[in-house]
Amino acid sequence: xxxxxxxxxxxxxxxxxxxxxxxxxxxxxxxxxxxxxxxxxxxxxxxxxxxxxxxxxxxxxxxxxxxxxxxxxxxxxxxxxxxxxxxxxxxxxxxxxxxxxxxxxxxxxxxxxxxxxxxxxxxxxxxxxxxxxxxxxxxxxxxxxxxxxxxxxxxxxxxxxxxxxxxxxxxxxxxxxxxxxxxxxxxxxxxxxxxxxxxxxxxxxxxxxxxxxxxxxxxxxxxxxxxxxxxxxxxxxxxxxxxxxxxxxxxxxxxxxxxxxxxxxxxxxxxxxxxxxxxxxxxxxxxxxxxxxxxxxxxxxxxxxxxxxxxxxxxxxxxxxxxxxxxxxxxxxxxxxxxxxxxxxxxxxxxxxxxxxxxxxxxxxxxxxxxxxxxxxxxxxxxxxxxxxxxxxxxxxxxxxxxxxxxxxxxxxxxxxxxxxxxxxxxxxxxxxxxxxxxxxxxxxxxxxxxxxxxxxxxxxxxxxxxxxxxxxxxxxxxxxxxxxxxxxxxxxxxxxxxxxxxxxxxxxxxxxxxxxxxxxxxxxxxxxxxxxxxxxx
Numbered sequence: 328x329x330x331x332x333x334x335x336x337x338x339x340x341x342x343x344x345x346x347x348x349x350x351x352x353x354x355x356x357x358x359x360x361x362x363x364x365x366x367x368x369x370x371x372x373x374x375x376x377x378x379x380x381x382x383x384x385x386x387x388x389x390x391x392x393x394x395x396x397x398x399x400x401x402x403x404x405x406x407x408x409x410x411x412x413x414x415x416x417x418x419x420x421x422x423x424x425x426x427x428x429x430x431x432x433x434x435x436x437x438x439x440x441x442x443x444x445x446x447x448x449x450x451x452x453x454x455x456x457x458x459x460x461x462x463x464x465x466x467x468x469x470x471x472x473x474x475x476x477x478x479x480x481x482x483x484x485x486x487x488x489x490x491x492x493x494x495x496x497x498x499x500x501x502x503x504x505x506x507x508x509x510x511x512x513x514x515x516x517x518x519x520x521x522x523x524x525x526x527x528x529x530x531x532x533x534x535x536x537x538x539x540x541x542x543x544x545x546x547x548x549x550x551x552x553x554x555x556x557x558x559x560x561x562x563x564x565x566x567x568x569x570x571x572x573x574x575x576x577x578x579x580x581x582x583x584x585x586x587x588x589x590x591x592x593x594x595x596x597x598x599x600x601x602x603x604x605x606x607x608x609x610x611x612x613x614x615x616x617x618x619x620x621x622x623x624x625x626x627x628x629x630x631x632x633x634x635x636x637x638x639x640x641x642x643x644x645x646x647x648x649x650x651x652x653x654x655x656x657x658x659x660x661x662x663x664x665x666x667x668x669x670x671x672x673x674x675x676x677x678x679x680x681x682x683x684x685x686x687x688x689x690x691x692x693x694x695x696x697x698x699x700x701x702x703x704x705x706x707x708x709x710x711x712x713x714x715x716x717x718x719x720x721x722x723x724x725x726x727x728x729x730x731x732x733x734x735x736x737x738x739x740x741x742x743x744x745x746x747x748x749x750x751x752x753x754x755x756x757x758x759x760x761x762x763x764x765x766x767x768x769x770x771x772x773x774x775x776x777x778x779x780x781x782x783x784x785x786x787x788x789x790x791x792x793x794x795x796x797x798x799x800x801x802x803x804x805x806x807x808x809x810x811x812x813x814x815x816x817x818x819x820x821x822x823x824x825x826x827x828x829x830x831x832x833x834x835x836x837x838x839x840x841x842x843x844x845x846x847x848x849x850x851x852x853x854x855x856x857x858x859x860x861x862x863x864x865x
Contacts, residue, residue: 654695736766
């Protein structure tokens with residue numbers, strides 16, 4: 328029963344019992360007696376009126392504080408800074424980056440993953456945004472010390488007016504779960520069909536949702552298949568973990584019913600309510616054994632304008648309406664969970680690089696065969712590590728020799744023959760250039776821009792962590808792109824697509840010359856061997 332699972336979670340959180348398993352709990356009469364003493368009041372309340380108890384948990388000040396108050400004070404001195412990245416339906420119409428705090432479970436009655444907006448003075452809010460922009464805030468790792476006794480309500484935590492944000496943060500790398508070292512191997516995943524208190528729920532059945540996400544039926548273009556195809560099997564999406572709470576005939580799916588409506592409640596309030604119900608159902612904290620959890624809502628009625636959103640470098644993503652079954656949206660949001668930022672296009676806008684899924688993605692169920700761009704492929708640790716290369720172009724013409732590259736597209740990584748998939752041009756600053764061949768085949772066959780062209784992209788943070796990228800050029804055979812003042816050299820660097828092949832069977836190869844000034848590349852591969860003569864006159 329939910330009340331029993333909550334009781335067990337409280338028991339396991341006690342410092343003297345936190346290493347005990349459920350088996351030990353059942354086996355020891357002493358521990359059972361201790362658990363009964365600890366949980367007597369909450370079990371009594373649940374038995375008397377379970378609906379009222381859950382109502383207090385969801386509508387109270389902390390999504391489960393158990394005291395029914397709408398305003399409280401923190402027991403713990405700090406919270407973890409998290410960042411929600413929203414996929415705007417109409418780009419530019421909403422603030423798509425929201426900085427929030429994940430509350431400590433001690434303040435949320437043992438529930439984990441509960442977030443609050445950060446309410447502070449204009450100076451405090453500006454400081455947080457500046458720290459995020461310059462890379463000082465790392466989602467899920469940066470801890471914000473707000474002090475014990477900070478007030479919070481069901482929407483926000485309120486920073487003390489005198490708090491100096493820059494002096495109140497620290498990094499806790501032990502909290503990091505997924506990014507870097509976590510994008511390979513088996514990743515169990517769960518999807519949640521959310522029903523609100525008046526029955527609003529997406530019309531697709533749990534079985535249909537399972538098929539659209541995991542391909543458990545007839546759906547051939549879905550999240551699981553696409554991520555596994557782009558990673559060439561180095562990332563494997565595990566469909567649930569065989570939980571007994573899964574809906575029959577719908578692997579990887581559970582259902583929860585909220586005590587609040589979708590109408591009239593904020594984005595964060597709905598997600599928090601769903602997380603509470605999932606923990607009640609499963610009997611453990613989140614994310615538990617899962618690497619990713621998707622929450623699927625019937626629609627959005629407040630704080631709208633987004634198709635979906637995900638927390639960066641974390642496990643949780645949310646989808647409204649039919650966006651949950653669009654493979655491009657799925658792969659885009661999981662990209663944020665993986666630590667990938669948006670991809671801007673030639674026009675400098677946030678989403679307009681359509682050579683990869685972190686731009687404005689493909690909005691269709693069965694049209695979603697597209698991977699990430701060259702900058703993101705360089706950032707992802709574990710998928711193409713043996714097909715990455717960095718050129719020391721930061722020294723200028725005095726130290727850099729014109730270099731010819733032979734690139735294959737990410738879709739033909741498995742038959743690359745030792746060629747590179749993504750190449751970084753080092754600038755000597757934190758913002759570097761990345762070159763790739765946007766081969767439109769296989770898992771990248773439904774790519775939406777610059778098919779079979781060479782792409783040039785920039786990205787910050789040295790290309791190894793979260794940073795907005797921008798497409799700078801797409802080159803057909805014979806075309807060049809010149810960076811007039813490359814890095815700190817003050818010299819012009821030119822990238823030329825000297826030859827592009829789309830051979831079938833592949834791999835298709837793009838030959839690219841990188842050189843300063845008017846220098847050219849010396850071919851590193853011999854010319855093709857002429858066909859043998861037959862001895863017959865021509």
